[in-house]
Amino acid sequence: MQLLRTSILFFILLAFWSCTQEDETPILVSTEEVLFVGGDKIRVSGRLLANREVLAEDHGFEFSTQSSFANPIIVSLGEKNQPGRFIGEKNGFKLSQTYFVKAFATINGKRLEGKVIELSTLSPAVTSFAPSYGVVGQELVIQGKNFPEGTKVFFGNQEAQVLQNVFESKLTVKIPAPTGQIVVPIKLRVQDREITLSTPFEYQAGKYTKVSDFPGNLRIYDNSYFSNATGFYVGLGKIKLGDNYAGFQRFNPATGTWTEVNFPGNKRRFAFATANYLGGGAIETSRDVFQFDRSFWKINGSNFERLGDLPFNTRDAMAVEWNSKLFLFGGLDAASFLVRMYDPQQAKWVNMQNAPFLLGRIGAVFTWENRIFVLSNIGQLWEYEPNQDRWQLRTTYPGKTGFGHPVAEVIGNKAYLGLYRATQELWELDLETLKWKTKNQIIGLPQSITSGHFQHNGSIYFLRTPEEPIIGSLTMELYKFDPDAI
Amino acid sequence: MLKRLVYLLLLLPMACVEPYEVEVPEGEQLLTVEGIISTGPGPHAITLTRSATYGSIFEGLIRPVSLATVVVRDNEGNVTFLIEGADGLKGSYFTPANFRAQVGKSYTLQIRTAEGKVYTSTPERVTAVPAIQSLEIRNVTIPTEESSVPKSGIQLIAGLKDPADENNFYYWKNGQAVYILETRPDLFTPRPTTANPNRTPQPKDCCVQCYRYEAGNNQSLFVVNDDSFNGLNTKIPASFIADDGFRFVNKFRMDLKQYSISQGAYRYLRLVKQQAEISGSIFDPPPATLRGNMLSLDNPDEVVLGYFMAGGETSRRIYVDKSDLTFKQNRAIIQDDCRVISGAFIDPPADWKP
Incomplete structure (x- = not known):
């Protein structure tokens, strides 16, 4: 009996054990974290939670502007055959719009959904851009935030090519061709919004136009030049592979024609010249042997009136007129630091104190607001105060200084400096702020020197001569430069 | 006959023994991210490395x-x-010096590697951190089996007022330290040369005392949550500075940094601490997977190690005098001018006010 009872109990227990079923934990979908919210992009992570093998026919995220998920935007990531994390990303959302998002998975035809997360897309904004001054084709970087893919950038009305959009915060664009305006606003177009940057962009300007060749297809070197109301005068000096040039050629910028002008003095090279005075110089009688000419002339239009001879030899000095006085700076033949002043009322030359740097036609001189400035051969811009006979270093030329011999012209408050020998750079200096701005490079043969420069009606004229060793039928070319044209 | 058969049968299993080749799957070189940005002064650094592969032999280096x-x-x-550091700091990326995280904002770290792979962290929210109200010194000695002289040092006990009605997670790091380094230039003996083969001592006149700078030396992790002191004033061990025979010879100074970190960062650091301190005893906590907050956008299943943290930061400076130590290591002797030691300078820091 006892055996029977034990046997029954054993079988009952066995029956219970045989009925034991594995209790499966539910499969869950979790909307985990919003990883990224930008202007038009949202990135969310979700997770399929299960403690066993699982096959989801589809999984992904649903986005909607309404919490009811009416008209949802679905990001389907397709089949998923194991539990774990998944990340969904979608572009094209509206800026500054509230959205609701939830993860989903479809398993055995049953749809599982995660919790709903509310978020808002962001607005684009610009913090800075650089450079604010440049040329066509150069890269410009706009820094800011929330720049979606497809952000368009305009320079005025001209669309720029967007080269790169790094982390939706740094747009690199190629500066498009200008449409005539030098200063243009930069605008960003994002969806239906337009952002105009607070600072406009300025195109690097400066247009060169060749206007004439020097008459007779000649190339003259060590020449003199000056300008007055009657035109631009270029002459004297030495003809390439020839004699010294006897007179002058006058260019009329209004008609674009050259006229020969006689010079009553001797031929010479390295003579100084200003609008009203010409003098000095020398002829080379044999190699490096010079015969100096001390004759000194007053210029009246196209006429030359001889004054009393110079009391000194001078060659390659730099001359400038200031307050009806003539200043001669430096020159060759041990005169590099000399400063001389001529007072026409007393017809007298006075030696000033020596300059602290090399002077002569290796530099350039200009006057502005009753002040004299000298750009040295190494790019230092000095101001000379004649009354105190004192020099002050003002600023330094930021471009290449090549082999000296720069040019200097002033229009209004802007000085145009540069074109050093063996360079093509020209810079604009704001004489009030002493800020430099590069201008377009001069065109033509790069191995040219500037044999004269003048001003007329807001334009600057450069007479460019190929360097003497360059062979061929290359002529002296006159270029008109419009500083603010492109 | 039967006896012979038994011997033969015994031989059979021995002949069948084959060496078992353990096939260890080749370890990947995993991206490892480490760093914290905080409300403290920058620059803040994020370091990216590739882990070494694992296996039966040493197979690789941790590469930046x-x-x-x-x-x-x-x-x-x-x-x-972030800008990558120059030589010697390759793989470390620094925020601009003026960058400071802001309380209330969430930050994510985003990485695009040179191979074009993109990684992101989950957002880390910056919470305010209460000030360190006090710093106390506790002398610590640690007996060791290797030596009769125990290891020793000081523990810094940070006092703080924990904010109520919020969960707070604290993390402390040693900041830069400066201490007076004392050497013995009078004992200087040059290396043997042909001119001085017998190493005749050449005592130097200068210098005995220098100020030596030391980067934050964090040999262990100090993290805590406020479960047991929410809203209360409390004092917590926040740092340990080992006595190496140099540091506490005269005067030692250090800035202790206190961070408020996220719950996720706290969990991560606590696990790192636990696993770093496993000694092999049966009472050790079981090892757990260290799950960071970095994700690969190209492959969400890719394992990325490390944790990007963002937190509030406050710091407090402490000067430790040699008299504050009840037990000191034997003084280490450098027989040279103190200026030859790296990071040692003759002039005190401008803000040296013990």
Whole structure:
């Protein structure tokens, strides 16, 4: 009996054990974290939670502007055959719009959904851009935030090519061709919004136009030049592979024609010249042997009136007129630091104190607001105060200084400096702020020197001569430069 | 006959023994991210490395991940680009010096490697951190089996007032330290040369005392949550500075940094601490997977090690005098001018006010 009872109990227990079923934990979908919210992009992570093998026919995220998920935007990531994390990303959302998002998975035809997360897309904004001054084709970087893919950038009305959009915060664009305006606003177009940057962009300007060749297809070197109301005068000096040039050629910028002008003095090279005075110089009688000419002339239009001879030899000095006085700076033949002043009322030359740097036609001189400035051969811009006979270093030329011999012209408050020998750079200096701005490079043969420069009606004229060793039928070319044209 | 058969049968299993080749799957070189941005003064550093592969033999080096584009982005979309350090700091990316995280904002770290792979962290929210109200010194000695002289040092006990009605997670790091280094230039003996083969001592006149700078030396992790002191004033061990025979010879100074970190960062650091301190005893906590907050956008299943943290930061400076130590290590002797030691300078820091 006892055996029977034990046997029954054993079988009952066995029956219970045989009925034991594995209790499966539910499969869950979790909307985990919003990883990224930008202007038009949202990135969310979700997770399929299960403690066993699982096959989801589809999984992904649903986005909607309404919490009811009416008209949802679905990001389907397709089949998923194991539990774990998944990340969904979608572009094209509206800026500054509230959205609701939830993860989903479809398993055995049953749809599982995660919790709903509310978020808002962001607005684009610009913090800075650089450079604010440049040329066509150069890269410009706009820094800011929330720049979606497809952000368009305009320079005025001209669309720029967007080269790169790094982390939706740094747009690199190629500066498009200008449409005539030098200063243009930069605008960003994002969806239906337009952002105009607070600072406009300025195109690097400066247009060169060749206007004439020097008459007779000649190339003259060590020449003199000056300008007055009657035109631009270029002459004297030495003809390439020839004699010294006897007179002058006058260019009329209004008609674009050259006229020969006689010079009553001797031929010479390295003579100084200003609008009203010409003098000095020398002829080379044999190699490096010079015969100096001390004759000194007053210029009246196209006429030359001889004054009393110079009391000194001078060659390659730099001359400038200031307050009806003539200043001669430096020159060759041990005169590099000399400063001389001529007072026409007393017809007298006075030696000033020596300059602290090399002077002569290796530099350039200009006057502005009753002040004299000298750009040295190494790019230092000095101001000379004649009354105190004192020099002050003002600023330094930021471009290449090549082999000296720069040019200097002033229009209004802007000085145009540069074109050093063996360079093509020209810079604009704001004489009030002493800020430099590069201008377009001069065109033509790069191995040219500037044999004269003048001003007329807001334009600057450069007479460019190929360097003497360059062979061929290359002529002296006159270029008109419009500083603010492109 | 039967006996012979038994011997033969015994031989059979021996002949069948074959060596078992253990096939260890080849370890990947995993991206490892480490760093914290905080409300403290910058620059803040994020370090990217590739882990060494694992296996039966040493197979690789931990290599810096160079030439990556690394940014920190806040929840408003403001992006800060990090600049990679120069030689010697390759793989470390630094925020601009003026960058400071802001309390209340969430930050994500985004990485684009030179190979074009993109990684992101989950957002880390910056919470305010209470000030360190006090710093106390506790002498610590640690007996060791290797030596009769125990290891020793000081423990810094930070006092703080924990904010109520919020969960707080604290993390402490040793900041830069400066101490007076004392050497013995009078005992200087040069290396043997042909001119001085017998190593005749050449005592130097200068210098005995220098100020030696030391980068934050964090040999162990100090993290805590406020479960047991929520809203209360409390004092917590926040740092340990070992006595190496140099530091506490005269005067020692250090800035202790206190961070408020996220719950996720706290969990991560606590696990790292636990696993670093496993000694092999049966009472050790079981090892657990260290799950960081970095994700690969190209492959969400890719394992990325490390944790990007963002937190509030406060710091407090402490000067420790040799008299504060009840037990000191034997004084280490450098027989040379103190200025030859790296990081040692003759002039005190401008803000040296013990």
